[in-house]
Every structure is written in C-alpha cells, then in structure tokens.
Amino acid sequence: MSDTSTALSTGGAPKVSSIQEVVIRIAGNSQDGIQAIGGFLARLAGRSEQEVMTFMTIPATISGGPSIFQVRMGSGEVLSSGDESDVLLAFYQHSYEGHINSLKKGGIVLYDSDHVVPRDEWKKDYHHLGIPISGLTVEAIGGTAKDKGKNIFALGLIAKMFDLNTPKLEKLIGERFTGKDPSILNNALAAFHAGYANSLGNVVETFRFAASQDKGGHQVVMNGNEALGYGLIAAGVRFGAGYPITPWSDIMELLRRELPKYGGTFVQTEDEIAAVSMAIGASYGGRVAVTGSSGPGISLKTEALGWAVMAEMPLVIVDVQRGGPSTGMPTNIEQSDLNIAVNGGHGDSPRVVIAPANVEDCFYMAIEAVNLARKYSVPVVLLTDQGIATRIEAFREPDLEKVCQDLAPSFEPVADHKPYDLAAPNGVTRHLAPGTKILSGKYPIVTGLEHDELGHPTGSPKLHIQMTAKRRKKLQAMAAELPVPKVYGPPEGNVLLVGWGSTEGPIREAVDRARGAGDSVSSLHLRHINPLPNGLENIFAGFNNIFVVEMNDEGLYGFGQLGAILRARYCDARIQGINKTDGLTWKVREILERAKGHVATGLRKL
C-alpha cells in the first residue's frame, strides 16, 4: 500500500485512505479454498479495470498441506505479484508463523483468532487484527459444514477493509455457485455478508483504490494455462494428445473439455511417447496438432520430436516447466528446460523454441507457435513454466473474430509434389496432407530416414549434407523475419538485464525501481529463443554490463541456459548470469541486489 499512515487506533470513526495498490497474502491449507478468495479478488480487479497478478504455492502432496495465494491488485501497472505483502490473512498458527516475514513492517496481519495465538514479539512490528473467523462463519451459516465457507467470510472482511465493490463481488459469487444446490449459494452469500458486516475490531481506517485509467474495452481474467489452451483453439488447433503431468494437465483438461464444441478431439494417451506420436500423426493428417507435458514428459518425447524435425512435420509441443531434473519439484517454478527444448534429442535437429512473457502473451504465443509450425513445417516448442501457468492476470479481451484462424487443410489436387524439394526458397517446403491427389502419380513418403526429395531413403553423403542444410536454412530464414525485441528503458546505459519467459514482469519492475533510484538499468526480453532474432548484438553494444536473469543453475561454466546460448552466439564476454534455483519467482529486490553484487562500481552510469 502506498499509504503508510497507521491503520489502527483505539477509537473514533473509520478514516478512508486512498491507495494505488495492495498486496494480500492468504495463507492456509490447500483445502481451505484460499485460491477461491484469490480468484474472486483477481476477477473483481479485472472487472474494475484494475491490473492484477497473483502468485500461488501448492504442496506436492496428495491432499492437504500449507498453501498460499498472493494477490497484487492496483490502479496502476502491476508487473509482479509483489516482494512483500501489505496484508497477511492467516488461517492457522503455521500460516501466521510461516508468512509473517513476507509482511511489510507496519503491515496488517488479519488472523483467525480461533486458531492463531499471536506472538507478543511481533505485535510491535505488525498491526494485529484477530477475528474468530471459524466461529463467526459457523454462526453465520450454521454448523453443518465444518470449516466450509470461512474463505468467503474472509473475503467479506477484505471487501470491507478495502471498500471493494460488493455488488460485483456478489455477482461473482453467484456465477461461481450457479447451477449448484441453491442452499450453497445462499450459504456463501450469508458468509460473505457476515464478513462484510464485521466491525473489523479496532480498525479505524479502511482503504479505497484510486480510480484506474479507463482502458477501453473489457478485460478477461485467467491464468496462463487457460490463456494458452484458448490460444491454441483460436489458432485453429483441433487435435491434441497428452498424458497427465503437473502443471501441464490443466491445459489438456481444458482442451478435452472445449475441443468437441469445435468438432475437435483431445486424446489422453497411454504415455508421453504415444501422445507426441499421435499429435504428429494428426498433424500429418493435415492440421497442426498439439501435445504437451512438463519436465520428465518432455524427455520422453524427444525421439519423436527429432522425427518431426527430420520429416519436416509441423507440430506444437507445450512444455510447462517445473523444477528438475527427474521428478524434481513438480509444483515449483524453474526455467531449466531451455536446453532440452533447444537441443533435446540426438543428431542435428533444429527446431523452434518460443516463450511467452506473461499470461496475455500465452494466448498470442500459442497462435504464433501454430503459425510458425505451419509456415516452416517444423516442430515448435512453446516454453512456459509453473509460475505463469498458475498465476492469474487480467488483460484486454482479444478481438476473437479477428484472431481466430481456420486451418482446414486444402485437398486441391496438385500436379506434382516433392515433400523435401531442395529447390524450395530458403529450404521451406510445406507438408501435403494425405487425401490429396497427385496427378503425376508419384506419392510422398514422410520419414525419419535421411531421404531424397520424394522422401525415399538414401545413404548419399551429398543428400545428407543438402538435407541437413535445408533443415537449418529454413530456421535461419525465420530468424531474419522475427521482430527485434525492444529495450525496456533507454537503449543505452550501464546495465542491461536480459530475460525470457515468465520473468518479464519482475525484471521490468526492477528496471523501474532502479531508474527511480537514479541507476542506469534497462531490460530486454526474448520471446523467440531458437532461432534468436537477428540484431541483438546491436542492442548489447549499448551497455557496459549484460546480465541474463534466469531461474536455473549457473552451470559448470558459470552461465545459465540462455546465458550460455547468448555467449556462444555473440562471443561477448560482457554477458554474465544472474541465476537462482529456489523454485520461487524472482523478487524485484533479489534481481537488483544480485546485479549490484556483480558491478563493483554500482549500477549508476559512469
């Protein structure tokens, strides 16, 4: 909260202070419905033209375990889920003790006094507000369902504290519980109203968000997995195959549910290899198909991915990265699959790797992935991660009529067809779907063996050289057509932070904060990673220090996975790595401290 005046006093009428934004951390257990509170707040922010970003942790256990959901919402630009929270809502003693450190000094801890005993030593640093949430919820809705509804009661408390739009929240609650037993909705509304009617103990100050700018048009609110799934549908994908694995499963569940409406199919296969094989089979059928996975599943798919490179078959492979290697940290964030995405598999197998930078970007990069796969007849790996997959953001509703594509294959007979025509400009050939009559009577074979122009096997050294070059050249041609990313901040200066994937927000916030403090810091975010767009060397030339900020290990030689690629590509000794492997999203403070640690002379321009 930007307003720092005291929130609590001993009496008098509540004062209303205007704030720009707030970070609320809700801590409880995974069955408490704390994600529902966060979801309501995020959706409300979306409907109120506010910006919002969430962050959640979920235990990797089967059921239960501590869990948090953090929401940052505000009237201005929200780039990250926030380093520290303004309000901690703690349901249990472990939530209270485990997360008090995430609270700003002077922040408010709102706790369930039925479960939490506050500690005296913390009372001087944080405003403590104890409300018997469990007891009051039972009072409000009856004791039939123990512990159920206290999340909605707490939502009422928060609504009161921040003067949130109650009719909108009631509508959201109504939508959420629509179609269920009406008593469930009635109970939820009763719990919400009871929370909202609470006097908030001794709080004499409530908050109101400053009016946010009218953004024109509606916002939609969703997480990255949803945005990506819907993006694939908008792109025209009508077939997919997958195997369940966290955090990818949400996407396959969405596609399984949604695709039939469009006449499409998503198949849950017996394993990861069958999934990628089936998707390639459907792509061969004439329409780009999708498969996806996380970590270990991607390892299993690499042989078939190599086939798609060799046979030049379009395909989209989604990798929702998590902590690795092996089973690793299934519910944590990491960017450690870049190497397998770019190089995974045997042989020289150039493929495309792209990475969305935020939730909205998940939607548009899904379309980009499909179009690159089609245009260049090549598999495209779409790299997201656990963080972007589960975090909720509000973004401007896409113009769906405009962005939706129809990928129905043409079966117009052709005079002749060479699937691997060496005379094709830049080596770019297009797949011809079966069902197409070829008037010459010569039909193509698509194959993983090295082949001649018609797809028939060859051991010819000359053809292997030519075909290897063909598969490379089309990606080089693609690189020349990719947009050169824009520098965030001045195009010249002392420090350039380079990032990829879900870290764009915190990196930009770090730039803003550093510049606010007078430091010379800019950032560059890469969405196309393999091939890299041309011209990055010109951008690097404008800076004294280049730090590649990644959530992966610094590697044997001191560079993260993108860092190593950039070093190899540009032979630029100024490229250094800022890496971490704690399985958590970057805090803005961490990025800046690490950058400062690297530059002895500080971040200011010399």
Place this chain on the structure above:
Amino acid sequence: MSQTLTEMEKRTGNSPVSAAAPTEERKGLTKKEIAADHPTWCPGCGDFSVLALYFKLIEKRRMWHEKITTVAGIGCSSRFPYFVQAHGVHFIHGRALPFASGISLSRPDLHVFVFGGDGDAFSIGGNHFNHTARKNVKMTYCVMDNWVYGLTKKQTSPTSPLGFKSKTDQWGAIDYPINPMKQAIAAGATFVARTTHTNPNHVLQIMEAAMDHDGFSFIECLSECVEFYEGAFDASNPRKGGVFNEVPKNHDVTDEMAAYKLAGEPFPGYFGIFYKNTKPTKNAKEAEINKTHQAKVAGLKDWQILQKSFDRLK
C-alpha cells in the same frame, strides 16, 4: 477430381473431414501404378508376398492412391511404405500405432493400414499395441511375424521360441515368448486373425475381412526370415511337409474364451479369424461426443463459441 475432394474444399474446418465414398467411376489401380521402390528385402523374404497381396487388395477393392495411408515403424517389414505408391509414413521404432491413431481419429475419410514386425509390435511398442486395441481405434494392423530381429541381424525377438539360438542368446532363448493372438484378444482387439505368407489366397481373404472391419483389426501374418530364421514356419507349410489348419468351421468368432483356447494350440496351430466383435470404435464415440457438444453451439462460428467462453472469464 472426385466428388469427395470437392466436398472437402467446401469445408469450413469446423469439424474433421467426414468419410464419404467416392462416387466417380475410376478404373482400379494396376500393380504398376501402386508399386513404388523395388523392395530392399532379401530374396525369398516372406514380406514380398504380403506386399504383393496388399497391392492385390488395393486393386481388387478399387482404392485410390490418395485414400490410402500406409504407416510403419522400424524393422525390415516396416520398410513397407516405401514400396507402395501412396501417401506413406515411416515413423520411429514401436510408435506406428499412436501415429496411425492420430490419422484415423482426425481423418475418417482415409484407410489407415499399419505394417510392422514382431519387435515393433510386441517389444518396444508393446504398450501401444494394448492401448490401441482396447480403445478400438479404426485401422488395420498387420504384423509380419518372423520370430527374429532381422534388420539388426539375428537377435532374439519377443516371439522367438524357447531355445532359439540368436546373437543375443547364443545358447538358445530362455525368455518365454509372447503369444500375439492371446495378447490381442486379452487387450480387447475387436478383430483378431492369423495367416501365413505361404498361403496367398488366405492372406488376401484375411486382409479384406480386416479392412472391412469397423474397428481395430489385427492380423498376425507369419513371414519367414530366410536369412536369420530359415524354416521357422515349415510346420505350417504343406509344401514343406507341414499342415495348414484353418480355424474349425464350428468355431464361434464372438466367443472370447474359445478364441483364447484356439490361440493356445501348439505350433502350427490354426489360421483364420479367431475373434471378432462389433464394439463401437473410439472414432464413433468421439464423433458422438462432438455431435452432442456441437448441438449446443449450433449456428455459431468458431470465434463466437470461444467468445462465450471468454464472457465467463470477465
């Protein structure tokens, strides 16, 4: 251009291409028009006769180049698609079935034939065999079983009999072999048949029945490897003093237990259709799901369907 193609062009892409019978009168393809590369198999290989009978099937049943898709994995027999003049796929080892499922489920207008060997089907691809069978995905799968790894030059295969001396079992195979027929019946295949390359008429008859079956049709076709397992199937070849026993006339092909019993007979056993039933295919079930869901959004364009989803995310 056939009417089928015209229909396809008009499609808006809202649903996969539907199956439609060609109506235009075209002469059946000749062997010359269907044959592509000269097969690279060893002289005397059983696979030659399977290929020749596939040509015969295409010719007899008047299938068109563009309507056939021939898919294979890796192995001697999996070279098959190169020798057929039609859209073809040579995929990776053991994964031909899921690839073919992707075609079958998205392109109901195509005939999907998968050819492979015993290693592809029962070793590296064993799991896919079980699941494609149980899902009853419409396609024909012909396994040319030679009881040995030929392409890699004589290693033990999952169907090699006990005692078979190979380069990986110099003293004789010790692992119990898979019984392909039992495997297929147990996995839930809806058409399970056995034939042998030395009886061409029988191979063609079985291929036709398999092709006409609406579901996953599996053929085990004994196909001798003259190089690495010569004489393996002599006991089933009357010309070599063996016996070719057809499935008894009174065998009930819908009786799973009877089929399983038939499959347990010692070599040379029986030849013909062991098991056949008419469970709905996965293709049909998915189409049914789509019909139900599309009825709810009838008249809407794709972007309007998506708009409805987005309206709920505001």
